[in-house]
Amino acid sequence: ETGVTQTPRHLVMGMTNKKSLKCEQHLGHNAMYWYKQSAKKPLELMFVYNFKEQTENNSVPSRFSPECPNSSHLFLHLHTLQPEDSALYLCASTSVGLNEKLFFGSGTQLSVL
């Protein structure tokens, strides 16, 4: 069983749809992240949750809405997305502390039509 699991692996949605991405970590970590990877661009940090509290919102449009019900689960709710939102969405987790490396899930490849 992988440490960080993301579902679904692939998602195609229309601009008027509402969908959710799910992330679950089995590593006992207490910080979880959403990153966006667009082609030929750096991984963009979207949201950070530390002990279920959102500590970072990197100027992300409100059509992306995160939810962290507990330290093991993280959701990204999507609504009225734009075609330019098509990207790979990566979830990651780590333990609070200094110099902690991130553990990533396999990502959700999102296509917005």
Add this chain to the structure above:
Amino acid sequence: DQQVKQNSPSLSVQEGRISILNCDYTNSMFDYFLWYKKYPAEGPTFLISISSIKDKNEDGRFTVFLNKSAKHLSLHIVPSQPGDSAVYFCAASEETGGFKTIFGAGTRLFVKA
């Protein structure tokens, strides 16, 4: 403005030779640097890191060099193997900066047999 830059989108190397991947950063507050490796359809995985108090860290075939005055780091892989073909992301963070890790755009390494 990108704080972590990987100016080479791709690199091709012959098996057995050395691969050198480069990374530049602009934020002088960064004091911890990491390299992640990503295969297609998988999330990035941690490869090697270095703290700003060091200028070199070695782990098997992988060595990371840090030049703080030039704000430059590099990853050396020797000898390169076909299985090393992947996208390599440089990342940086601040020890006291909370939980933000900033990534570069990645360099795709091709190791030819």
